Amino acid sequence: MGDDRKAEYEMAPTSDPENPDPPAEKAELGTEEDGSQQWSGLSKEELLRVADTPAWNWTRNILLILFWIAWVVMLIVAIILVVKAPSCPDVEWHEKSPIYQVYLRSFRDKDNDGYGDLGGLIAKVKTIKEDFNAETILLSPLFKQDNESTYFGQETVDFKDVDPSIGTLEEFKSLIEQVQVNGMHLILEFDPNHSSDQHEWFEKSRQAKEGEDYWDYYIWADEANDEWKNYKGESAWTLDDVRGQYYYHFYEESQPDLNFNSDNVKSEIKAIMEFWLDEMKVDGFVLANFDRLLEPPMVTVGRKKRQAEDMATDGTTVLPPDMMMTTSTPEMRNSTPKDGSPEPGATDGYPTQYESIGQATTELPEDVAKLLDDLNQVVYENSYLGxxxxxxxxxxxxxxxxxLYRRENGQGFPMCLSFAQSLNDEITNYDISLQMETLTGEKDEAGNSVxxxxxxxxxxxxxxLASRTGDNARALLMLMFSLPGTPMPYYGEELGLVDVDGQENGWLGPYPWTGDANGGFSTNTSIEPWMPVAKDIQTVNLEAQKGTEEEENKDSDLAFFKNLSTLRKQPSLLAGVYEDVMVSTKLFAFTRHFEGWPRYLAVFNFGDDQEDKTVIDKAISGKVVLSASGKMMDEEVQLNKLTISGNDAFLIEYEEQA
Incomplete structure (x- = not known):
């Protein structure tokens, strides 16, 4: 051919040795204007001749073999990585994120009437997620109330409607939509223990004759049982002039208790739950006062007297009054009612009518357990994939x-109010550790590994919290976030909010969004909230504690809270095993660990004095990833030579050593 192209082509083997050169027309070269030849590539026929040569066959086969070897090696490496890599905990949505408690009337006012409402909450849903690191909202009772109610949320006249003062059902649907758009969930607090005495059920029960509809919706007696006291230690009975009988109320006279020994009442409550789950699309309920739902079945005092007289006539021994109820009443432990004072009326402060529940240690009374299982079933039947x-x-x-409240097929977890009620400015390390130690012991005894x-x-x-516990408030927040389970912070705790001075129920004060006179509670800053704002509004408000884009307020209570919430996403804190490592009057410490992930040591000093202790008897070092006081942050510490100041707490990340 007379050029380099021809020379290279002739060097390649051909499948036709007798005809090494291609036809002239197939090998023509382009020619530039200056006479030089231009490379135009191989033709199809040329490629076919070269492709089937032994040299190229060997090359292709070798490359193909290398490809499959590489593919198999990568597959093996991927399998090894999957097997060796630490697994992540399998948890449900309600365990992944804090559940943020919102008292609706005090959260945000949109319509400028001085009361928080659904519209105000809708506007702040995204804030709850982004600024508080919470993806689940627990909403206080919002059912339609008696017009003259002085205990909002506790005097319900319609469990299937929203009180007009806070919004409408349509606004509630808008709230659910906003929650879902932000990838969040909403749980409703539901207290089925009682209704208002203005509820349609109570009105009909007053009028009903024995055996008629609504006759047994409430707890009625011909005469008051003096042993049954209300939460104030006074008689729990009030005479109704219409029915001519006494009705029972553990709380206020205007809040008659529903009778959960009645199948009709249980059916009504299930229908209410289905309404909010199916039509309103809530993600679940907190069942308030669950240990108050079932009283012993009543035999009226009048009937008891007649029975006693008949028995006396027959020469039979007359039972004393405390033996005339159909349920035994053993001793019960302490608890605290709505006003924060111990409940009188029974040994150890518990009312007689609830002793059988309070004394239970290994399992709930059969009727209480069945009620809980039945209500769990309603929630289960309204759950589905996703x-x-x-x-x-x-x-x-x-x-x-x-x-006791952890059911085998339960749809959630129990919530204990007495734990919060036990926390005050006199709390000690031993008080906390004893509660945790007792809980762990009961769990092991019950064979419950969950x-x-x-x-x-x-x-x-x-x-x-900040009013009750003072300097220990941050440490107790750290405790809540580091214990096994789901933290449920109360609105304002992320700011260190305190009670409103001089106000009854000052812990229900308006949320301070800004440093304005009304805390930015209403969209119109000149509107006075239904309760005054806390006195330290200039520093304890969301705007001040967030800081600015240029300068974040890293020392604020809000920053501490967000750090806590972020750290809790670590597998060991989210779902790790809990182990006590120090229980003493000086310090309380425990570890959390999930296989394959870094461990965490939580150390608490609720006393006033600095302590130097060997927390773990090994020469292990760890890093302080968070402290309640802000001291020692990111510093390396020795766990067998740990120094911690009074009213402080550390969360320390470390690796276990053999």
Whole structure:
């Protein structure tokens, strides 16, 4: 061919040795204007001749073999990585994120009437997620109330409607939509223990004759049982002039207790739950006062007297009054009612009518357990793939009773109010550790390996954490976030909010969004909220504690809270095993660990004095990833030579050593 192309081509083997050159027309070269030849590539026929040569066959086969070898090696490496890599905990949505308690009337006012409402909450849903690191909202009772109600949320006249003062059902649907758009969940607090005395059910029960509809919706007696006291220690009975009988109320006279020994009442409550789950699309319930739902079945005092007289006539021994109820009443432990004072009326402060529940240690009374299972079933039947619903029974018993409310097929976890009520400015390391030790012991005794609980250090029935516990407030927040289970912070705890001075129920004060005169509670800053704002509004408000884009307020209570919430996403804190490592009057410490992930040591000093202790008897070092005081942050410490100041707490990340 007379050029380099021809020379290279002739060097390649050909499948036709007798005809090494291709036809001239197939090998023509382009020619530039200056006479030089231009490379135009191989033709199809040329490629076919070269492709089938032995040299190229060997090359292709070798490359193909190398490809499959590489593919198999990568597959093996991937399998090894999957097997060797630490697994992540398998948890449901209600365990992944804190459940943020919102008292609706005090959260945000949109319509400028001085009361929080659904519209105000809708506007702040995204804030709850982004600024508080919470993806689940627990909403206080919002059912339609008696017009003259002085106990909002506790005097319900319609469990299937929203009170007009806070919004409408359509606004509630808008709230659910906003929650879902932000990838969040909403749980409703539901207290089925009682209704208003203005409820349609009570009106009909007053008028009903024995055996008629609504006759047994409430607890009626011909004469008051003096042993049954209300939460104030006074008689729990009030005479109704219409029916001519006494009705029972553990709380106020205007709040008659529903009769959960009635199948009709249980059917009504299930229908209410189905309404909110199916039509309103809530993600579950906190069942308030669950340990108050079932009283012993009543035999009226009048009937008892007649029976006693008949027995006396027959020469039969007359039973004393305390033996005339159909349920035994053994001793019960302490609890605290709505006003924060111990409940009188029975040994150890518990009312007689609830002793059988309070004394239970290994299992709930059969009727209580069946009721809980039935209500769990309602939630289960309204759950489906991608929509898991929860039921959280709330009780006022000691924390170790959490084990009783953990059902085999339960749709959630128990929440104990008495834990929060036990926290005050005199709390000690030993007080806390004893509760945890007792809970762990009860769990092991019951053969329950599941460590799922709802932890709250504040709620709408007691003084705020910062007011009750002073300098220990941050340490107790750290405790709530590091214990096994789900933290349930009460609105304002992320700011260190205190009670409103001089106000009854000052712990229900308006949320301070800004440093304005009304805390930015209403969209119109000149509107006075239904309760005054806290006195330290200039520093304790969301705007001030967030800081600016240029300068974040890293030392604020809000920053501490967000750090806590972020750290809790670590597998060891989210779902790790809990182990006590130090229980003493000086320090309380425990570890959390999930296989394959870094461990965490939580150390608490609720006393006033600095302590130097060997927390773990090994020469192990760890890094302080968070401290309540802000001291020692990111510093390396020795766990066998740990120094911690008074009213402080450390969360230390470390690796276990053999």
């Amino acid at each position: 929509k898991y619903r929860v039921l959280i029974p709330q009780h006022s018993g000691p924390v170790e009773q959490n084990i 460590e799922k609980h709802g932890w709250a250090v504040g709620h709408s029935q007691i003084s705020r």
